[in-house]
Each structure stands twice: as C-alpha cells, then as structure tokens.
Amino acid sequence: MGSTTQDLLRLATAGSVDDGKSTLVGRLLYDTKSVLADTLDAVHRASVDKGLSTPDLSLLVDGLRSEREQGITIDVAYRYFATPKRSFVLADTPGHVQYTRNTVTGASTAQLAVLLVDARKGVLEQTRRHAAVLALLGVPRLVLAVNKIDLVDYDEAGFEVIAKEFTDHATALGYPVGSVLSIPVSALVGDNVVDRSTRTPWYVGPTLLEHLETVPVEPDPHDAPFRFPVQYVIRTNTAEHTDYRGYAGQIAAGTVRPGDEIVVLPSGQRSTVARIDTPTGELAEAEAGRSVTLVLTDEIDVSRGDLIAEVSGAPVAVDEFDATVAWLSDKPLRPGARVLVKHGARTVQAVVPELTSRFDEQRLTTVPAPDSLSLNEIGRVIVRTAEPLPVDDYAVNRRTGAFLVIDAADGSTLAAGLVGAGLQALSANPDDNGGATTATPTAGDLVSPGP
Amino acid sequence: MATGNTTLTSLRTQPLDALARLESEAIHIFREVAGEFDRPVILFSGGKDSTVLLHLAVKAFWPAPVPFPLLHVDTGHNLDEVIRFRDHTVARYGLRLVVANVQDYIDDGRLEERPDGTRNPLQTVPLLDGITSNRFDAVFGGGRRDEERARAKERIFSLRNSFGQWEPRRQRPELWNLYNGRHRAGEHVRVFPLSNWTELDVWRYIKREAIELPSIYFAHRRAVFQRDGMWLTAGPWFGPRPGEPVRELTVRYRTVGDGSCTGAVLSEAATLDEVIAEVSASRLTERGATRADDRLSEAAMEDRKREGYF
Numbered sequence: 001m002g003s004t005t006q007d008l009l010r011l012a013t014a015g016s017v018d019d020g021k022s023t024l025v026g027r028l029l030y031d032t033k034s035v036l037a038d039t040l041d042a043v044h045r046a047s048v049d050k051g052l053s054t055p056d057l058s059l060l061v062d063g064l065r066s067e068r069e070q071g072i073t074i075d076v077a078y079r080y081f082a083t084p085k086r087s088f089v090l091a092d093t094p095g096h097v098q099y100t101r102n103t104v105t106g107a108s109t110a111q112l113a114v115l116l117v118d119a120r121k122g123v124l125e126q127t128r129r130h131a132a133v134l135a136l137l138g139v140p141r142l143v144l145a146v147n148k149i150d151l152v153d154y155d156e157a158g159f160e161v162i163a164k165e166f167t168d169h170a171t172a173l174g175y176p177v178g179s180v181l182s183i184p185v186s187a188l189v190g191d192n193v194v195d196r197s198t199r200t201p202w203y204v205g206p207t208l209l210e211h212l213e214t215v216p217v218e219p220d221p222h223d224a225p226f227r228f229p230v231q232y233v234i235r236t237n238t239a240e241h242t243d244y245r246g247y248a249g250q251i252a253a254g255t256v257r258p259g260d261e262i263v264v265l266p267s268g269q270r271s272t273v274a275r276i277d278t279p280t281g282e283l284a285e286a287e288a289g290r291s292v293t294l295v296l297t298d299e300i301d302v303s304r305g306d307l308i309a310e311v312s313g314a315p316v317a318v319d320e321f322d323a324t325v326a327w328l329s330d331k332p333l334r335p336g337a338r339v340l341v342k343h344g345a346r347t348v349q350a351v352v353p354e355l356t357s358r359f360d361e362q363r364l365t366t367v368p369a370p371d372s373l374s375l376n377e378i379g380r381v382i383v384r385t386a387e388p389l390p391v392d393d394y395a396v397n398r399r400t401g402a403f404l405v406i407d408a409a410d411g412s413t414l415a416a417g418l419v420g421a422g423l424q425a426l427s428a429n430p431d432d433n434g435g436a437t438t439a440t441p442t443a444g445d446l447v448s449p450g451p
Numbered sequence: 452m453a454t455g456n457t458t459l460t461s462l463r464t465q466p467l468d469a470l471a472r473l474e475s476e477a478i479h480i481f482r483e484v485a486g487e488f489d490r491p492v493i494l495f496s497g498g499k500d501s502t503v504l505l506h507l508a509v510k511a512f513w514p515a516p517v518p519f520p521l522l523h524v525d526t527g528h529n530l531d532e533v534i535r536f537r538d539h540t541v542a543r544y545g546l547r548l549v550v551a552n553v554q555d556y557i558d559d560g561r562l563e564e565r566p567d568g569t570r571n572p573l574q575t576v577p578l579l580d581g582i583t584s585n586r587f588d589a590v591f592g593g594g595r596r597d598e599e600r601a602r603a604k605e606r607i608f609s610l611r612n613s614f615g616q617w618e619p620r621r622q623r624p625e626l627w628n629l630y631n632g633r634h635r636a637g638e639h640v641r642v643f644p645l646s647n648w649t650e651l652d653v654w655r656y657i658k659r660e661a662i663e664l665p666s667i668y669f670a671h672r673r674a675v676f677q678r679d680g681m682w683l684t685a686g687p688w689f690g691p692r693p694g695e696p697v698r699e700l701t702v703r704y705r706t707v708g709d710g711s712c713t714g715a716v717l718s719e720a721a722t723l724d725e726v727i728a729e730v731s732a733s734r735l736t737e738r739g740a741t742r743a744d745d746r747l748s749e750a751a752m753e754d755r756k757r758e759g760y761f
Contacts, residue, residue, distance in 0.1 A: 008469040075619060077603040078596045080649045087469040089647055105624040231482040236515035244514055250479045250628070279513040289467050291478040291511070304486045328624050342629055345486060402627045411633025413623045 006082070009217055012091040012106035012139070015116030016126040020147045024116060024187035025079060025092050026057030028209065031194035034081035057187070076106045085213040100376035101328045103133045104416045108402070110134075111218055112141040114208070115166075119152045119184070122162045128169055132364070135173035136324065136378065136418070138398050140218050142170055142180045145208060149200065150186040156202040159184045172364060183208055224288070225313035226254030226262070227392070227400045229344030230306045234293055246277055246293040247302055249345070252399035253392075254310065255287040256294070264300065265307045265390035266317035271298040305346030307390045307400070315400070317388035322356070324380055324394075325373065325405060325415040332372040333381070339414060340406040341385055349386040349408070356380040380421070394418035470656055474507065477644035479628060480607060481511035484589045484642055485518055487632045491589035491642075492582075495521040495548070497529075497537035498707030499664055500593030500645060503653055506662050507644060508591075509544060520547040522587070524578045526570040527554035528688045528710040536665040551581035568689045569712040579615040582639055589632065591642050597649045607646045613637035651730050658723045667704045670721040674699050681714030 015021040028034075043059045050056065079090040091106030107113055113134045117127050134142060144166045152158050163182035170180045183192055184200050185208060191197035194209045206214065232248040256262075260273045276283040277293040286292045294308065302308070309315060327333055333352060341350040358370040358379040366380070373379045394401030405415035467475065484491050493508060495501045508517045521541060525534075541548045553573050556562040562573050582590060596603045606625045609617060623631055632640050645653070657664065675682040675698060676691035682702055688711035691697050702715035703726075720729040 006469055007466075008472050075604045075622060077600075078647065079603065080597045080647070082649070082651075087652075101624055105626060108626040109628070231479070232486045232512075234512055234515045238514070241514045248482050248511070250475060277513075279510045287466075289472065289475060291475040291482075293513075340633075342631065345483070399627065402629060404626060404629045404631055406631055406633060411631070411635065413626070413631050416624070416626045 006084075006086055007217055008087045008089065009112065009212060009215070010089045010091070010110050011112045011114060011212065012093055012103070012110035012134075013114045013116065014093050014103050014106070014130040014134070015147075016118075016124055019116040019118050020058075020187045021092070021094075021116050022058035023056075024114075024145060024147060024185070024193065025090065026059070027187045027190060027193045028090075029079060029081055030057055031190060032081045032083055032209065034079075076102050083209070083213055088212065100129070100133055100326060100378070103130055104137060104326045104328065107134050107137045107139050108416065110137075110139045112143065112212070112215060113139045114143045114145055116145045116147050117162060117166070119146050119149045119155075119158060119162065122158075123165045123169065127166070131166070131170055131173060132359075133326070133378070135170070135175065136326070137416075138394065140179060141215060142175060143208065143211060144180065144182040145187075146182060146184050147187055149184040149191060150189050154184070154191075154197075154199045156200075159203075181205065181211060183211070223255075224253040224397060226256050226260070226308075226310040227252040227315075227397065228256065228294065228308040229346075229400070230302055230304055230308060231345045232304055233302065244295075245299075246295050247308065248291075248293045249308075250291045251286060251288045252344070253288050253397050255285060256292075256310075257285045258282075261311045262296070262308050263311050263314050264302050265309060265314065266388045267301065267306070269300045269302075270311065271296040271300055273297075305344070307344055307346075309390065315390040315392050317390045319386075319388045320382065320384045321389075321391055321419055322380065322421075323383050323403075324359075324378065324418045324421060326378045326418075327373040327375060327415050329407070329412065329414040330375055331407070331414070332374045333379075333415070334372045338408060340408050341383065341389070341403050341417065342406060343389045343391060343403040344400060346387075346389065347406070348389065350405075351384050352381050353384055354382040356382065383417070391419045393420040395420055470652060470659060473645075473648050473652055474510075474656070476628070476647065477504075477507045478511040480630070480642060480644040481508050481591075483630050484591070484632065485512070487630075488589040488640070490585070490587050491519045491591065492522045492549070492585065492587040493517075493519050493591040494593070495523055495537065495541075496707055497523075497533040497540065497665055498593070499657065499668060500595070500653060502540065502662060502664060503656060504591060504593045504644060505540065505544070506660060517544065517546060519591075520549055522549045522551065522578075522581055522585075522590070524551045524574045524581065525553065526574060526709040526711075527552065527557075528570050528686065530665075530667055530684075530686070530704075530707075530710060532667050533665045533707050536663075540663075549581060549585060551577035553577055567711075569709060570688070571709045571712055574709075575615070582615065587639060588634065589640050589642055591644065593645055594643045595645050595648050595650070595653075596643075605643065605646075607643050608632055609641040609643065610634055611639050611641055615639075617641075651727070654723070654727045654730055658727065665707065667707070667715075669726065670701050670703045670718050672699055673702050673715060675702060675715060682717065683714050684710065686710045 013021055013025060043055050046059050047056045077092045079092055081088050093102040093106035115127060115130055117123055146159055146162050166182060167180050183205060184203050185192045187193060191199060192207045194207060196207055228249050228251055230247045230249050234246040234248050236244045256273055258273050258275055262273060263270050273294055274297045275295040276286050277295060335355055337352045339350050340347055355370050355373060357366040357368050358373060358377060359366055392400040401419040403417040404413055405417050407414050493504060495505060512518060553570050556577055557564055562576060594602055604619060606622050608630045611617060634640055673684055675684050676695040678695060700717060701719055703718040703720060704715050706713060718729060720726040
C-alpha cells in the first residue's frame with residue numbers, strides 16, 4: 001500500500017499512428033501491476049481470438065468498440081496508475097485523426113509529455129507538430145520514447161541521431177536542454193519501460209517509469225501574484241453564521257492570507273481578506289490549487305465571474321487583447337466571427353476582428369494575415385470582448401492566461417485560447433522578415449507551469 | 452537563521468497531496484455547475500461513490516446547505532441496509548430526495564421484467580424520465596474513469612442529447628479546468644466530479660474524512676448462494692435455484708447495485724484499514740468482480756452509455 005501523502009504527476013502521451021503508443025501505455029499499466037486479473041483475462045481472450053500468441057497490451061487501452069474493430073484509438077483516454085512513490089494521471093492522446101485537437105486536450109493540464117517515435121522512422125512531421133503544440137501549451141517537460149528499439153537491433157548510433165534531432169527541435173521551441181530526455185524503449189518487449197534492459201548497455205539514463213517517478217513536479221505557481229476567480233457566492237443566515245457571505249473558488253495563482261489587501265476585477269473595488277474558510281476550520285494561509293471560500297471585511301458587490309487579485313501586481317481588465325488559438329472545430333474561424341469567450345468563471349460575448357497570422361509548426365514560421373483558421377490550425381488573433389476581462393499572459397500564468405472559445409449558437413467548444421504569444425516562435429513579428437520568421441532558440445524561456 | 456526558517460515552515464499550510472488535489476478538483480467542479488446550471492441534481496444511491504460525492508458537495512457549499520436535490524433510481528432490488536442508510540443520510544443533511552421507482556414502471560406496464568430477473572438494464576428509462584420531468588439540466592454521477600474502458604474516454608462534463616445518449620465521437624475537448632456546460636433546451640450534461648479518482652483513492656478519502664457508509668461494505672455473515680461465479684443473496688428478486696446451495700459465509704460488497712446482479716465477495720475485511728489493504732492487493736476490478744451486467748459483452752458498458760445509462 002502506497003503512502004497516502006504521495007504527490008500526483010499529470011502526464012500526456014502523444015505519437016503518430018503505429019508508433020506503438022497504446023502498447024507503451026499498456027506496458028506501463030501491465031508492468032506497474034495496475035492491470036487487474038479480470039481485465040487481463042479479457043485481453044488474453046481477445047488476443048487469442050485475434051490469433052496472437054502473446055497478449056496484445058494495446059487492447060488494455062483501446063476502449064471503444066469501433067476502436068477495437070479498426071485497431072485505432074479515437075479519443076483521449078485517461079489512465080491511472082500509482083507506484084509507492086507517486087500517483088499518475090495519464091492522458092493518452094491518439095495520433096492520427098484530429099491530433100492537434102486531442103493533443104491540446106490532453107496536454108492542457110499536463111506537467112510532462114511522453115512523445116513516441118518509431119526507431120526505424122525517426123522524427124516525423126507529426127513528431128515536430130506535436131512538440132510544437134506541447135511547447136505552445138507550456139507543458140514543462142518532454143520525454144522522447146524511441147520505441148521499437150528491438151527492431152533496429154538496439155542500435156546506439158541510430159538512437160543518438162534521433163535523440164539529437166529531437167532535442168534540437170525542442171530547444172528551438174524554447175525547451176531548456178535539461179527538460180528533455182530521450183529513452184530507447186521497446187513497449188512490446190518491455191525494454192526500459194519499467195525494467196532496465198540488458199540489451200541497451202550503452203544507455204545509462206533512467207527507465208521511463210524511473211524518470212516519471214523522480215522528475216521534479218513543478219509546484220503550482222504559489223509565488224506568483226494572487227489570482228482567485230470567483231465561482232460562486234455562498235450565502236446563508238443561521239444562528240451560527242449570521243448574514244454569511246463568502247466567495248467560493250479555487251486559487252489559480254499565488255498565496256492568500258487574512259489581512260491581504262485585494263482588488264475585485266473588473267469593478268476595481270478594494271477590500272481586505274477577513275478569513276479563509278473551509279468546513280474544517282479557518283486557514284492561516286492558502287496557496288494555488290486549493291479550493292477555499294474567502295470572506296472580505298467590506299460589504300462590496302462581488303459575483304460569479306469576478307476575479308479577486310492582490311492589489312500589487314493585479315492584472316488590468318481589457319476588452320481587446322492579442323491571443324493564440326488552437327482551432328478545434330470543423331467550422332473554420334474567419335475574421336469578424338462572433339463567439340463566446342470563457343475566462344476563469346466568466347463567459348462573455350466576443351468578436352475576432354482580425355487574424356494576425358497562422359503558425360506553420362513544420363517550419364516554425366508564421367504566415368501573416370490568413371483568410372481563415374481551420375481545424376487543427378494554430379494562429380494569432382485579436383479578441384475584442386463585450387465586457388473587460390482581467391487576463392494574464394499565458395506565458396506568465398497557465399490558469400488565468402487560458403480561455404475557451406465557444407460557439408454561441410450550438411454551445412460547442414471551438415478553440416483553446418492562450419493570451420499572448422504562447423510560444424516563442426509565434427511571438428516574432430511576421431513583418432520583420434518578409435513574412436516568415438524562424439524561431440531563435442533561447443533556453444529557459446518557457447512558460448511557467450501551472451495547475 | 453534556523454529559527455526564522457522554522458517559523459516560516461510552520462506558517463505554511465501542507466502542500467497538496469494527491470488526495471487533496473482530487474478533492475479540490477471535485478469541489479471546483481461542483482461550484483462550476485452551481486454557477487452555470489439552473490437545475491442540477493445529484494444521483495444518490497447510498498453507495499460509496501455517491502456518498503463521497505455528497506460529502507464533497509457539502510464541503511463545496513459549506514456553511515450553506517447543498518443547493519441541489521438528490522435523485523435515486525430505485526430498482527426495487529436494494530438491500531434494506533442501503534435504503535436505510537440512504538434515508539438517514541438525506542435526513543441528516545436536510546436534503547430533498549426524488550425517487551424514480553423501476554417497480555412503478557413494471558407495475559403499470561411501461562417496462563417489462565426481464566427473463567433473468569435483473570433490473571440494472573431497466574434503470575435507463577426511469578432515469579431519463581426523472582431527468583426530463585424534473586427538468587434537471589446537470590446530473591452529477593459518481594462514475595470514475597478507472598472503472599471501465601469506455602468510461603476512460605468520457606469527459607468530466609458529458610453532454611447528452613435529449614434521449615440521454617452519449618455520443619463518443621461528438622465529445623467536446625475539455626481544456627485546462629475550464630468546463631463548457633452550454634447545452635440546448637432538452638439536452639443535459641452528466642457531470643462526473645470523481646472522474647480522476649481510483650477505487651483506492653475513494654477508500655483512502657473515506658478514511659481521511661471519516662465518511663459513514665452502509666454496513667454491507669464491511670465483512671459480515673450472510674446467507675449466500677453462488678451463480679456465475681458470484682455470491683448472491685436471496686431477496687425479493689429471486690432466490691437460489693435447485694443445485695445452488697445456500698451457505699452462510701463472511702462476505703462484503705464492493706459495490707451497491709441491484710441485488711439480482713450485484714454479488715458479494717468473500718472477505719474478512721471488517722474495518723476501513725482492512726478494506727484499504729484488501730483493495731490495494733485485489734486482483735479483480737470492482738465491476739468485473741461483482742457486476743453481472745458488465746459481463747454481458749465486451750462492449751456492455753459502452754452500449755449502455757449510448758442508451759443513456761450512466
């Protein structure tokens with residue numbers, strides 16, 4: 001039985017079709033003994049039905065009937081496993097159809113991503129695109145799993161070529177060298193996934209699981225300026241709680257203490273934190289990631305959607321801002337589109353008057369003033385909102401710099417929005433270089449991690 | 452310097468561990484739904500997951516009462532202990548309970564008893580009628596993604612059409628902790644605050660928070676008979692057939708469900724610590740061990756979800 005105070009690592013996987021990702025995830029679950037007897041029995045039975053002599057571990061994770069029929073993965077699936085050192089929430093993102101959509105979904109909360117490549121094929125177009133999307137979303141750490149190493153006779157030189165090519169690409173995207181690790185694995189045979197392989201004596205680094213267990217988990221940004229989106233106003237009037245009025249939410253950034261001076265945005269009213277309430281007692285201090293209820297000293301007007309921030313370093317509420325969007329809908333985005341924007345706990349009407357540029361993840365360049373953004377495309381846009389929003393730059397805060405673009409007509413989610421450039425490669429002004437700008441590698445300039 | 456550091460450390464709250472993060476996430480989800488929907492409801496069966504769900508809801512809105520009613524789809528095949536626990540819990544928190552009775556549907560002919568006597572598949576219609584007639588627009592369930600492979604792909608906010616159906620290919624991307632609850636009239640959203648919890652997390656949380664549960668979750672002596680590898684108990688649903696001898700054994704239940712198809716497991720785990728030790732060591736998943744309805748086919752759960760089941 002593991003300790004009950006272990007921490008949690010959220011990770012995402014990404015890879016192209018046939019890289020063996022389902023098998024790798026199946027292997028992680030199988031070798032960490034996260035697969036229970038009846039599930040395994042079902043996989044054994046299904047493998048025999050398919051005429052296989054060894055269990056097909058990918059069957060552990062291919063969930064839907066149509067996926068099993070077609071032998072492909074359709075949607076992001078969440079997996080859970082734990083070792084005595086850590087608990088893991090794994091977002092398993094499929095590689096072929098709608099890969100940007102799925103990768104964005106899986107990566108938005110990830111603290112680490114495992115990218116797969118086939119050792120026989122090396123770094124592909126899709127590998128580069130995936131890495132760009134992961135960098136854009138600010139996933140702080142990458143692992144390149146060079147899979148099927150058994151099929152290239154455990155060739156060290158080939159592995160080194162792939163590792164170097166990938167590391168160079170990741171560095172160009174802004175990843176510091178120490179945040180990227182390449183590991184030679186065979187998901188099918190089990191080399192270096194959980195157990196160290198004797199067939200790669202030239203590899204001295206950790207196995208995949210060892211790395212996942214020991215890689216530093218970036219804490220929530222508790223040193224950042226305090227940010228608290230108000231989700232709900234709790235009111236009651238009982239003998240014990242006379243005219244109670246508390247503001248419920250989850251701390252998005254920073255730390256709060258009773259006595260802190262705060263400002264409510266967008267109204268700009270000021271007050272002081274009187275108490276931090278929880279059902280098990282008042283807290284002397286609460287930090288990012290915690291769901292609490294704040295009671296203020298003054299009776300001021302605060303409602304759902306407002307942002308409570310510390311007075312020093314408070315964001316400015318703006319009704320027009322520059323943003324990066326990953327377009328996730330079949331309906332393309334065109335200039336002048338009317339949409340809804342959900343930021344924190346507030347949803348407002350908005351218009352996108354202008355598409356500034358479209359990002360080419362292959363060449364790490366931008367194409368100025370596109371006519372539209374289609375499914376799986378990433379671009380810079382101007383967003384104008386009907387009411388001012390207290391946004392932060394996504395590069396500073398992954399929580400308060402993120403927003404959803406929602407279709408006002410049918411309610412579907414159209415895009416993932418990031419305030420500002422999101423990615424270095426996108427921040428370059430396309431006019432500087434005749435319309436195409438290549439990213440310049442700068443280590444240590446990646447967006448901060450967040451919950 | 453050393454003294455200064457000590458003072459600073461003692462002022463800091465504990466960093467959030469895995470369970471505290473899961474709790475914070477679930478509370479965040481409850482508050483989002485309260486803020487965005489008009490008529491939410493919590494599905495409550497008296498089982499451990501829905502009891503944890505209710506506990507989290509209480510924490511999310513404290514010191515105000517939970518601003519939602521509860522809905523129980525009662526198959527009529529429940530163990531007495533569970534129904535007593537359900538009513539006791541509802542009264543303790545001063546909440547309103549809506550019960551949709553499968554028996555009513557059978558009595559007036561809207562549903563037909565199945566030849567095998569199991570009633571879990573019959574829950575879908577009363578559930579959807581209960582949602583529609585009460586105009587519930589958000590329905591909280593205790594489903595977890597670790598339970599089953601189809602569930603592993605379901606979003607925390609799961610949009611259902613006016614027939615309550617889940618359409619896996621039309622799921623919305625779920626980004627950061629920004630949940631999109633927009634839906635058209637007649638549609639509703641199923642919400643799963645425990646999505647990221649495992650069975651072991653649920654048990655550890657029950658222990659940490661000292662949450663009361665029905666007694667059937669702990670080892671007790673019970674008259675049972677074996678069918679399809681499960682230990683069933685005789686009740687209003689059916690009893691043993693010839694060749695199925697009744698034996699008194701020490702058992703406990705891992706899930707609460709329809710008595711006709713939810714089996715007990717042989718267990719000596721009489722305390723929370725013993726249950727946690729047993730769950731940690733268990734080689735069978737919760738559903739596989741004790742739910743006949745999930746065994747029907749490889750894609751049993753997926754099919755039932757498409758039909759509007761949870």
